[in-house]
Amino acid sequence: MTSETRRGKAPGRLAQPAAAAIGASILLTIAIGLLGPSVMVPALSGPAWQPPYSLHLDPGPHLVVGLAAAAIVLGALGSLGLLLALTRASPSGLLATGPPGAGQWLPDPRLLVRLGCLAAALLAFLPPSGSGDHLNYAAYGRMVTLGVNPYTHGAVDLPTDPIARAVEAPWREEPSVYGPVATAVQALASWIGGDSLRLTIFVLALVNAAAFIATGLLIDRFTAHDPARRLRAALLWTANPLLLYQLAAGMHVDTLAVACMVAALLARGRPVGSGLLLGLGVAVKINAGLVALGPAWELRRRPARLALMAGTALAVVVVGYVIVGPEAISPMTRTSKSISLASFWKLVQGRLQSIVGEGSAYRGEIQIGSLLLLALVAWSLFRLMSRLHASGSPHPLASPGSSGLSAPVVAAVIVIAYLFATPYILPWYDGLAFGMLALIGASALDGLLITHLLILSLAYLPARVLDQVMPHDLDWLRTVVRSQIAPWALLGLTAALVWWAWRAAGRVPKPRASTAPPP
Known part of the structure; x- marks a missing residue:
């Protein structure tokens, strides 16, 4: 054979x-x-x-x-x-x-x-x-x-x-x-x-x-x-x-936000249409706005089109919140400080409380730490994407024929970095990343994101508080799987993502110097 x-x-x-x-x-x-x-x-x-x-x-x-x-x-x-x-x-x-x-x-x-x-x-x-x-x-x-x-x-x-x-x-x-x-x-x-x-x-x-x-x-x-x-x-x-x-x-409701954002990325040649869809997505769920950084980056050298798209998106969001009133903003800011049980930041919170004391939830410090981690993950992925693009590599994550990284690639990087770094994470949040990932090329990100969703899905079996319905012999699903196994698994997976991105970037061949005489 x-x-x-x-x-x-x-x-x-x-x-x-x-x-x-x-x-x-x-x-x-x-x-x-x-x-x-x-x-x-x-x-x-x-x-x-x-x-x-x-x-x-x-x-x-x-x-x-x-x-x-x-x-x-x-x-x-x-x-x-x-x-x-x-x-x-x-x-x-x-x-x-x-x-x-x-x-x-x-x-x-x-x-x-x-x-x-x-x-x-x-x-x-x-x-x-x-x-x-x-x-x-x-x-x-x-x-x-x-x-x-x-x-x-x-x-x-x-x-x-x-x-x-x-x-x-x-x-x-x-x-x-x-x-x-x-x-x-x-x-x-x-x-x-x-x-x-x-x-x-x-x-x-x-x-x-x-x-x-x-x-x-x-x-x-x-x-x-x-x-x-x-x-x-x-x-x-x-x-x-x-x-x-x-x-x-x-x-x-995340499904509706993903639909708007995928449609916006595929309509990015039409700034008004793309802006309208981006605004609708943000007006469904605020974290979907991370996707807007993709088309914004792609249009950075075309300020008129960028302004038209951003202005349209902003108008949709502003009109929506004017209709419902400013009271809609307060619940979102309060939720942004939460830490879910399956997040590895819950481990950090517990460790800080055991060392310094339990008088504070340390949510402010954890928010800062999560932003630093988000920057690290995004930087690691952008470093890989930029090297692939500069080398002219046929790798599927490169953006051949364009002046820079494409909008779907940038959006996917930002959303994935957010999901791996945020202190408050639930399984269905991953849907936004899968929508972005389906628009770009294959890589180890596919397996990493599926594993991320696998861990979270098992951690939330079910995602309900059922003290009076769930039998006590299933309490371990919450006290062990959700609160102990999942956080450590997600921490290891985040480390694996950063390690893979840096290792893959190191293997990208450097662009060949041009041998043509200067004009």
């Missing part, structure tokens, strides 16, 4: 079980919602004939948590396996042209996109799972329709309301931290749903599924010219089982 034949058969042997793992993961995610209310799926009040639908089988906590853990692990392994198979495949084996037994078989990206879109659409008809955030969305929209300001009030202020009553602790006292566009969508859903929590959630789920599918189709169209990039993009977004678990089944 020749070396070429061995290389040809290797992707097929790896791709088939990896594709099966992805399919199994998606089916398990669907099964969690289909089984009905559980520790993973909050119950929804309203007429039973209204969507979303489930079998109401009352599954036990051990079963649904086990299904979720299996879905997460299988999804991560399947995604990593197919991405590895893709890197090993020969150019002639990029698409599935024969039965799975063929030596160079890899799935057809068009089929993956269709299946991913179908899964996202199906999940919209099932009750959301994994967290209770969607209950907050419904309550904030309800407040708007009742004339109550969601930026100054919490669900606790509507104790007899059938929608607000469903919000879970500890979020009952918390006002909205989302932007005016997100609040407008929530208000529309509440207006349609009325007193039915089920129908309100279903409208929000339809918007969420549409945003997820639209993002996938935009990315697919952008990469359609290259079969390898198209397959990778489908694996990173539309058919990514971890994103289907977190964004589609979890129904997080």
Whole structure:
């Protein structure tokens, strides 16, 4: 057997079980919602004939948590396996042209996109799972329709309301931290749903599924010219089982922000359109504004177009916040000082308290430290990208034919640096990075980000405070996995990211000096 034949058969042997793992993961995610209310799926009040639908089988906590853990692990392994198979495949084996037994078989990206879109659409008809955030969305929209300001009030202020009553602790006292566009969508859903929590959630789920599918189709169209990039993009977004678990089944508002930002990057040749989409994304969730640094960098030598894009984006954001009022700013600034249990900054906080004392949460010092770490991670990645670009390297992360790093590359670097450095991190935040990563070339960043989402997803099984529902023999999911294992794992992964970036940059060949005589 020749070396070429061995290389040809290797992707097929790896791709088939990896594709099966992805399919199994998606089916398990669907099964969690289909089984009905559980520790993973909050119950929804309203007429039973209204969507979303489930079998109401009352599954036990051990079963649904086990299904979720299996879905997460299988999804991560399947995604990593197919991405590895893709890197090993020969150019002639990029698409599935024969039965799975063929030596160079890899799935057809068009089929993956269709299946991913179908899964996202199906999940919209099932009750959301994994967290209770969607209950907050419904309550904030309800407040708007009742004339109550969601930026100054919490669900606790509507104790007899059938929608607000469903919000879970500890979020009952918390006002909205989302932007005016997100609040407008929530208000529309509440207006349609009325007193039915089920129908309100279903409208929000339809918007969420549409945003997820639209993002996938935009990315697919952008990469359609290259079969390898198209397959990778489908694996990173539309058919990514971890994103289907977190964004589609979890129904997080981040999906809408990602859709706006991906569309803005793909419309960057039209500054007004790009600015409008950037503004809408920021007005959904403020941290999506990190993406705007990408097109801003790309247009730095074209000040008129940059001013037009930035002015349009700023106008959209300002108008949105003028409508909802300045009270919308305060909840966001308060949340920015929080530290999530799975963050390695929680370890730093605990260490400082053990040394200096527990009289302070040391949040200010941790914020400074996180900004320094963000700068280090971003600098390490920009150093690599800049060297690749300067060398004229054919590496997929280089930006050949341009005067500098492209907008998607800059946006991806900034967003990834933020996610690896921020003190407050939740699994669905990674969706923004996957949207950016699907627009640029393949690298070790693919595996690092999938691992990042794997760790966070396992840490938040489920992302609900369920002291009275979760059995005590599952407390270790919060006290051990979320509070101890995940922070150390994320710290090691961040160190691995910086190490890889510096090592890869050191291997980039220096640009050759020109031998042509001066003009």
